Amino acid sequence: MTFRKRLVLTCAATVALGVAAAPMATAKGSGDAKGKKSGFSRTLSTEVLAPFGIAVDGNTVYVADGATNTVSKLVKGTLTPIASGLSAPNSEVAGVDVADDGSIAYTTSTTDESGFVHIASKLVITKAGQADVVADLMVHEQQTNPDGGVQYGLQPGTDCAAGRAWLDIMTGGFGSYTGIQDTHPYAVASLGNGSWAVADAGANAILKVSPTGQVSTIAVLPVQTQTITPGLLASVSVDQEGNPAPVPDDVNCLLGKTYGFEPVPTDVEVGPKGMLSVSTLPGGPEDPSGGARGSVYLVNPATGSSSRLATGFAAATNIGVAGDGTTYVAELFGGKISKVTRNGAVSTFTEVGTPLSVEVRGGFVYAATAGIFGPGGGSVVQYRR
Numbered sequence: 001m002t003f004r005k006r007l008v009l010t011c012a013a014t015v016a017l018g019v020a021a022a023p024m025a026t027a028k029g030s031g032d033a034k035g036k037k038s039g040f041s042r043t044l045s046t047e048v049l050a051p052f053g054i055a056v057d058g059n060t061v062y063v064a065d066g067a068t069n070t071v072s073k074l075v076k077g078t079l080t081p082i083a084s085g086l087s088a089p090n091s092e093v094a095g096v097d098v099a100d101d102g103s104i105a106y107t108t109s110t111t112d113e114s115g116f117v118h119i120a121s122k123l124v125i126t127k128a129g130q131a132d133v134v135a136d137l138m139v140h141e142q143q144t145n146p147d148g149g150v151q152y153g154l155q156p157g158t159d160c161a162a163g164r165a166w167l168d169i170m171t172g173g174f175g176s177y178t179g180i181q182d183t184h185p186y187a188v189a190s191l192g193n194g195s196w197a198v199a200d201a202g203a204n205a206i207l208k209v210s211p212t213g214q215v216s217t218i219a220v221l222p223v224q225t226q227t228i229t230p231g232l233l234a235s236v237s238v239d240q241e242g243n244p245a246p247v248p249d250d251v252n253c254l255l256g257k258t259y260g261f262e263p264v265p266t267d268v269e270v271g272p273k274g275m276l277s278v279s280t281l282p283g284g285p286e287d288p289s290g291g292a293r294g295s296v297y298l299v300n301p302a303t304g305s306s307s308r309l310a311t312g313f314a315a316a317t318n319i320g321v322a323g324d325g326t327t328y329v330a331e332l333f334g335g336k337i338s339k340v341t342r343n344g345a346v347s348t349f350t351e352v353g354t355p356l357s358v359e360v361r362g363g364f365v366y367a368a369t370a371g372i373f374g375p376g377g378g379s380v381v382q383y384r385r
Contacts (some may be wrong), residue, residue: 041350041383044366047079048378051368053095053106053187053267053318056361061380063368064096064106071096071106074380083126090115095187095199095267103127105196105209107185121183123198123209133213137183137200140215146205147179147220152260160253167254170236179204179262187267187318189276197276197301199265206268206278206299219304221263221297224282228257232284259284267357268299269321276301277309277327279316296327296340310344320360322385328365330355337367350383360385 168175184202194211294316371378
């Protein structure tokens with residue numbers, strides 16, 4: 001497993017397939033010391049498994065469940081599927097949103113038998129009484145490859161020839177490279193007027209889909225730089241059987257060098273004044289070898305420029321943005337929902353096991369947790385802000 005793929009697959013495959021241990025999904029009620037301001041919490045469902053995305057419209061919560069590959073609406077504790085035909089082998093539903101006119105959009109992707117290579121990538125826009133509009137994101141990636149000119153990995157000219165060669169072998173050719181063709185749509189947000197923004201974790205970009213399904217690029221997210229540490233080298237040092245192996249002495253000249261990870265956007269939301277808020281993982285280890293390095297960016301949809309609002313999140317898999325610009329971040333590996341002010345100050349909103357997605361509507365925060373790791377299902381919980 002390479003530097004590039006490690007966190008994308010950890011986020012999706014670990015949760016959906018249960019390849020690593022994690023706490024069973026639980027939610028701490030707001031009556032404890034950390035939740036007094038929020039007033040209360042209420043569990044709306046315990047029947048979800050891998051709710052990669054949620055959306056809220058009035059009293060209805062829409063859930064994109066990557067484990068069951070269904071898009072459902074949750075009303076009064078009952079989940080009712082609203083999208084069918086999503087059961088193709090190696091397929092995944094991840095993002096969902098609802099527009100003011102009642103249109104619903106959701107993302108789908110399909111891999112080959114290896115589970116690593118995406119062979120299909122789409123955004124489906126559906127509305128009662130109308131034919132679905134299907135945007136082919138794979139075609140856009142093949143034709144434009146938005147980050148194709150972006151340099152990742154070690155920068156050209158970095159010394160330590162032995163280290164460069166070793167790292168290239170250990171990462172399967174990702175010691176130093178430019179953006180490859182890859183697309184993994186992970187979240188969607190309504191832009192109004194029938195258009196949608198898509199966070200594509202494979203393309204490292206935010207895309208725009210028109211009402212007729214035309215695809216364009218809004219922004220490519222910044223390279224996530226990291227100083228190479230002993231722990232980072234150890235995280236990719238394995239033998240032929242995939243077991244941990246000592247780092248060769250002649251590789252230590254890489255220590256202190258800079259490695260550029262891919263940003264891997266996991267969610268996009270429309271905030272105040274039309275600015276987009278985007279969460280990133282990024283595309284490298286977020287265990288102790290690399291540290292908690294997930295971030296939230298603000299993106300100007302008119303120019304594609306971006307600025308980092310906050311960082312230090314342990315697998316920022318999803319965000320929700322309130323009308324006043326306050327951002328709530330689901331930290332899958334952090335076991336909590338964090339709160340970020342418009343000035344970038346970070347605090348804990350509530351602790352909750354394996355949070356995958358979060359949404360804000362009015363005075364409430366909705367959090368959905370994974371249920372793969374315990375005997376029960378995941379949950380959708382409503383909190384007062």
